[in-house]
Amino acid sequence: MSFTFSRCFIIFSSKKHEVGNVVSKVSFFHNLKCVLQYRSLVALALIILFVPILSEAQSLTGTSGLFHIPTARTQVDKSLIIGLHQLPPQYSLYGRGIHNNRYGYATITFLPRVELMFRYTNMMGVEKFPDRGPFMDRMVAFRLLVLRETRILPAILFGIHDPVSPKSYEQDKYFGANYIVLTKALKFDNIIFDTSIGYALDLPYQKTQVYEGVFGGFSLSMEEYQWLELMLEYDSNRWNTAAKVRILNRVQIMAGLMEFKRPAGGISYRFQF
Amino acid sequence: MKFETKYHKQIRENIKTILWLNSNMQSSHWGRVLFIVLLFLGSFHIKNVAAQGVQTGSNQTETELLVAELTSIGFENIAVRSTESDLTIAYENRVYRSQHRALSEVLKTIAQSDVTADSLHVLMLYREQPMSQVSTSLADLRAMVAGEISYQQWQQGSRFTMEHDRSLEALRGVERVQRTRFRPEIPIGLGMRYQLGNYNNPYRFAFDLQPELRVPLPYGVTANFRLAIPLYNDFDNNFDRNTKIRPSLIALTYERRLYDGIYASATTGIFTRNRRGWHAMLKTFLWEEVFSITLNGGQTLFTDLTGEPFFRSFEERDFHFYTASADYRWRRYDLNIRAQYGKYLYEDTGLRVDVHRHFGDALFGFFFMDTRFGNNYGFNFSLPFPQRKSLKAGPVRIRTATHFPVVYHYEGQNFRARIHETGITMDQVLMEFYPSYLRKEMERWF
Numbered sequence: 001m002s003f004t005f006s007r008c009f010i011i012f013s014s015k016k017h018e019v020g021n022v023v024s025k026v027s028f029f030h031n032l033k034c035v036l037q038y039r040s041l042v043a044l045a046l047i048i049l050f051v052p053i054l055s056e057a058q059s060l061t062g063t064s065g066l067f068h069i070p071t072a073r074t075q076v077d078k079s080l081i082i083g084l085h086q087l088p089p090q091y092s093l094y095g096r097g098i099h100n101n102r103y104g105y106a107t108i109t110f111l112p113r114v115e116l117m118f119r120y121t122n123m124m125g126v127e128k129f130p131d132r133g134p135f136m137d138r139m140v141a142f143r144l145l146v147l148r149e150t151r152i153l154p155a156i157l158f159g160i161h162d163p164v165s166p167k168s169y170e171q172d173k174y175f176g177a178n179y180i181v182l183t184k185a186l187k188f189d190n191i192i193f194d195t196s197i198g199y200a201l202d203l204p205y206q207k208t209q210v211y212e213g214v215f216g217g218f219s220l221s222m223e224e225y226q227w228l229e230l231m232l233e234y235d236s237n238r239w240n241t242a243a244k245v246r247i248l249n250r251v252q253i254m255a256g257l258m259e260f261k262r263p264a265g266g267i268s269y270r271f272q273f
Numbered sequence: 274m275k276f277e278t279k280y281h282k283q284i285r286e287n288i289k290t291i292l293w294l295n296s297n298m299q300s301s302h303w304g305r306v307l308f309i310v311l312l313f314l315g316s317f318h319i320k321n322v323a324a325q326g327v328q329t330g331s332n333q334t335e336t337e338l339l340v341a342e343l344t345s346i347g348f349e350n351i352a353v354r355s356t357e358s359d360l361t362i363a364y365e366n367r368v369y370r371s372q373h374r375a376l377s378e379v380l381k382t383i384a385q386s387d388v389t390a391d392s393l394h395v396l397m398l399y400r401e402q403p404m405s406q407v408s409t410s411l412a413d414l415r416a417m418v419a420g421e422i423s424y425q426q427w428q429q430g431s432r433f434t435m436e437h438d439r440s441l442e443a444l445r446g447v448e449r450v451q452r453t454r455f456r457p458e459i460p461i462g463l464g465m466r467y468q469l470g471n472y473n474n475p476y477r478f479a480f481d482l483q484p485e486l487r488v489p490l491p492y493g494v495t496a497n498f499r500l501a502i503p504l505y506n507d508f509d510n511n512f513d514r515n516t517k518i519r520p521s522l523i524a525l526t527y528e529r530r531l532y533d534g535i536y537a538s539a540t541t542g543i544f545t546r547n548r549r550g551w552h553a554m555l556k557t558f559l560w561e562e563v564f565s566i567t568l569n570g571g572q573t574l575f576t577d578l579t580g581e582p583f584f585r586s587f588e589e590r591d592f593h594f595y596t597a598s599a600d601y602r603w604r605r606y607d608l609n610i611r612a613q614y615g616k617y618l619y620e621d622t623g624l625r626v627d628v629h630r631h632f633g634d635a636l637f638g639f640f641f642m643d644t645r646f647g648n649n650y651g652f653n654f655s656l657p658f659p660q661r662k663s664l665k666a667g668p669v670r671i672r673t674a675t676h677f678p679v680v681y682h683y684e685g686q687n688f689r690a691r692i693h694e695t696g697i698t699m700d701q702v703l704m705e706f707y708p709s710y711l712r713k714e715m716e717r718w719f
Contacts, residue, residue, distance in 0.1 A: 078632050108637055110630060111606060116639070118652065118681075120469070138469070138683075273632035 057229070057244060058252060058268045060085050061161065061175070061210070062105035062119050063141050066217045067242035067256045068235045068264075071196040072157035072183035074145050076272065077112040081105075083252075083268025091238075091258050093209060094137055094174040100124040113145035121175075139175050154184035163206055176209040178202065190223040200236060211236045219244075231256070335387040336360075342382050344451045347664070348375070350398050352447040360390035360411065361443040365398040365453060370661045370675050371634050372397065372705045376407065377718035383411070384418035396440045397706060399699075400493055401453065402530045404706035406440055408432040417719065424719045433708035435561055436533050453489040460485050462658075462674030464501060464521065466508050468685055479508035483521055483674070493529045497522055497542075497696050501580070512581035521545065521579055524696030534558035538697040546618065546693040547582045548573035548592075554697050562602045562707040567700060570595040573618065573693075587619075587688070594618050604709035607631040609638075619688035621646045629653070631710060636676075642690040649689045651682040 057073065058081055059065025064073045068091075075081065086102045089095030103121035110116050121137045139162040149155035161177040181198030195218040200211035217233025217240075229244040242256020242265070255265035336355045339362075343351050347368035354361045362383065366375035379395060393411045397404050409431035417427035464481040485499035501521040509515045524542030531537050534557060541551040552571035559565060572593040582588050596615030603610070611627040621644045629638025636655040642648065655678040663672035704710065 080632075080637075110637065111608070136469070273635060 057246070058083055058107065058254070060087055060254075060264055060266065061141070061177075062103070062107055062117050063115060063143055063159065063161070064107075066196065066219055066231045066233045067240050067254070068258065069196065069211070069215045069217055069233050070143070070157070070159055070177075070179060070181055070198065071194070072145065072149070072155035072181050073194075074113065074115050074143065074157070075107070075109040075270070077109050078273040079107075079109045080271040080273065081107045081268050082271075083107075083266055085254075085264070085266030085268075087264050088258060088262040090262065091264070092174065094121055094123060096123075099126060107141075113148075115141075115143040115145075117141040117143075119175075137172065137174060149184060154182040157181050157183070160203070160206065161210065173207070174209065176207050177211050178206055178208045179211060179215075181215075187223075192221050192223060192226070194219045194221075335389070339383065339386040339388050340450055342386065343379065346378060346382065348379065349451045349453045349456070350401055351450045352444045354443050354447050355388065355390065358391045359394065359443070360388055360392070361394045361396065361440050363396040363398055363403070363440070363444055363449075365401065367453065367458060367670065368663055370657060370663075371714070373711050373714035374661065374718060376711060377715050380407070380414060381418055384415045394440045394443070396437055396444070399702055399706070400489060400495055400528055402493055402528060402536070402699075403437045403441060404530075404703065405433065405435050405708055405711060406437040407711070408434070424716045428712055428715075433712050435558060435706070435708060438533050454491055455488065456668065456670075457486055457488040458670040458672065460487065460672055460674040463677050465677075465679065468508060469681075477508040479506040479510070479515070480504040481521070485522070485674075493527055495526045495528070495696075497524045497526065499523070509581070509583065514577065514581045519578065519580055522694060522696060526696040526698075528697070528699045536699055536703065538699045540696040542696060543576055543578055544573065544693050544695045545579065546691065547576055547579055547588055548618070548693055549576040549578075550574055552695040552697060554700060556700060556703070562704075562709060563604065564602075565600045567598045567600065568596075569598075569615075571695070592618055592620055602707065602709070604707075607707075607710055607713065609704065617644070618691045618693055619646075621688055621690055623690060625690045631704070633714065634676075644690050646687065646689040647684075649682055649684050649687065651680065653678065653680040655679070 057064060059070060060068045061070065062083060062085065063070055064075060065071045082105070084102070084104050086100055087095075089097055089099050089101070092101045095101050100123075101121050102124050103119050105117055105119035107115060107117040117140060119139045119141070121139070123137075141159065141161040142163070143157055143159040145155065145157050147153065147156040157180070159177065159179050159181070162173055162175040164173050164176075177200055179198050179200040181196055183194065183196040186193040186195065195216070197214070197216035198211075199214055200208045202208050213236050215234060215236040217231060217235075219229045219231045221229045227246040227249075229246075231240075231242045231244070233240050238259040240256060240258050241260060242254060244252055244254045246252050250270050252268045252270075253265070254267070255263065258264050336353050340351055340353055343362075343364060348364040348366060350363065350365040352363040360383075362379070364375075364379055366372060369375040369378065376395070376397060383393060383395070388411075390411050393407075393409050393414060395407045397406065409427070413422065413427055413430055416422045417424060462483040462485065464483045466479040468477045481501040481503055483499055483501055485497060488496040490496060499520065499522040500518060502518050503516050506516055520543060522543065522545060524540050524544065526538065526540040526542075528538040529536070536556045537554070538556075539551070539553045543549045544552070550571060550573035552569070552573075554567065554569050556565060556567045570593075572591065574591050575589045577585075594616050596613050596617065598611050598613035601610045602608070608628070608630045613625045613627070614623070616622045617625075623642060623644025623646075625640060625642040625644070627638060627640040629636055634657040637652070638654070639650065639652040641650040655676045657676050658673040660673040664670055
């Protein structure tokens with residue numbers, strides 16, 4: 001992994017590079033294909049790796065969660081997280097099936113049990129005319145922690161993403177999600193097994209789009225190395241896997257494979273007031 | 274002799290400041306106006322400086338030494354009354370960005386002084402008006418500063434309140450030291466106009482540097498004169514006037530505490546959003562900072578002195594406005610919930626609900642409105658500028674503004690429940706003096 005990233009760094013600064021032999025060149029290109037596709041994200045991640053700051057666990061949607069699914073975890077009170085993520089077009093209604101989604105977001109723990117998010121999504125690669133620019137979409141999300149986790153009971157959370165007013169029902173709505181999710185942490189020796197299971201449903205005038213029905217997943221981390229998390233989840237449509245690295249409890253770098261095929265990920269930074 | 278030398282040095286520095294301003298402000302019409310006003314006011318200040326605070330000799334009492342120490346930090350409008358059992362001190366802070374930091378510095382200075390008293394009452398002022406008060410045992414304060422007791426233990430035995438009639442009575446007739454009157458300050462802020470979401474051009478911004486001349490006058494009156502100096506504009510640069518240096522706010526504002534828990538403000542001048550006219554506000558606290566009611570009213574006419582609006586044909590008329598609002602403060606979380614109903618600018622009538630919370634010195638919130646013109650919602654935040662402490666009092670204090678506010682409306686370019694800036698700041702500033710907020714925020718300084 002470190003060799004791959006260091007070679008990526010050289011590639012960013014020049015388009016040419018040399019490797020030892022043809023076989024190495026072919027395998028090198030094959031391995032680096034996904035990294036080169038997201039080289040701007042990777043470069044940003046490398047830069048921030050060496051900046052001593054702190055962060056926490058966001059999912060691809062920008063809210064607290066595993067990779068693509070939400071969990072019943074919320075950030076510490078008075079946290080503000082800003083991030084930049086990218087999602088392949090096959091997994092977003094906003095990509096028309098052909099355009100990557102890249103989005104910036106800000107998520108705030110407004111109260112200890114209330115998390116709010118604002119997200120601005122860009123449809124990548126849309127042909128630009130002189131009088132037109134890239135297509136952008138705004139969305140907000142609201143999450144309420146109904147029950148805190150206890151020794152026996154799981155945490156329970158209700159969330160709603162991209163709500164629209166009844167008057168504009170389903171117009172410009174691409175990221176709708178309404179769900180209840182339960183999360184419980186289990187500890188075996190020094191391994192922490194954080195499991196979540198949830199259900200997404202339609203609400204009056206609020207159709208759920210990103211998740212439909214049951215979803216769930218878990219993350220694995222070691223007590224001594226909680227900065228690294230490995231995840232496996234089912235987001236009601238497909239199985240995904242990912243890893244998260246947290247640096248100094250401020251920066252989070254996440255990368256994974258949607259459907260075990262297509263890479264997605266991003267980076268975020270946490271401010272604590 | 275120490276203080277005489279310090280004030281003479283101050284006057285020399287002041288003259289250097291005036292000469293620097295002269296060389297930098299002559300290039301624009303509004304810059305020349307600002308300079309002449311500063312020069313006029315500077316003459317008042319030099320007269321004030323010469324008349325006050327020249328302390329000499331070694332026969333100063335502990336109280337005088339305490340006052341001298343507070344003035345050397347930069348606090349103003351300082352008044353002290355010392356009896357056998359009580360020490361009452363009033364001060365105004367224009368040095369520190371946050372009031373809780375200023376209060377902590379005052380308390381530390383008092384604790385480290387040689388004054389003696391059983392009870393200490395510290396009254397915080399804003400534009401010469403009393404805002405909040407801390408009452409404590411001087412012995413407990415000294416124990417806390419020395420680390421013998423924790424901050425939690427000290428604040429449990431202390432009283433933070435917005436009731437201060439008794440302290441005002443105790444300070445009646447006491448001369449104020451280092452008065453703010455005619456001592457202007459120039460906070461330099463940043464203004465932003467923007468638009469997101471237009472598919473033709475998704476990011477459009479206009480940034481203005483906004484130096485503001487704020488001159489405290491007697492009896493709670495303040496004169497404000499703010500310029501907008503364009504730095505970058507791809508938002509409304511099709512209007513020539515918006516690309517030039519122009520006034521942003523010119524107002525004469527009167528703010529006063531009428532009785533315990535009742536504050537009144539009135540202002541007239543040229544406001545934001547191309548309005549000119551007058552605005553009055555009355556705020557009443559029913560139970561400390563928890564419940565309050567605010568009444569607003571005013572009349573505005575159109576002006577293009579501050580720039581060119583997008584919809585001049587609609588805005589080029591008179592509007593009067595009146596609203597009533599009820600506020601609830603959830604003290605545990607420094608959360609404010611306001612429900613406001615009435616007629617807003619542009620003759621829009623309806624309900625607006627604002628929820629915001631203090632995150633330390635920052636503020637985050639969201640709002641919703643349901644009015645005659647339709648629904649809308651959005652969020653706002655106010656981020657503090659990095660400068661936590663400005664220069665000490667001088668004839669002209671130049672500093673950064675305390676905060677950078679941003680408002681986002683889900684649907685922009687409309688006239689729903691719009692509010693504009695008129696120079697009245699009491700409503701927002703009072704929140705920085707809320708007892709529960711001070712109590713929580715001060716802990717980090719001890």
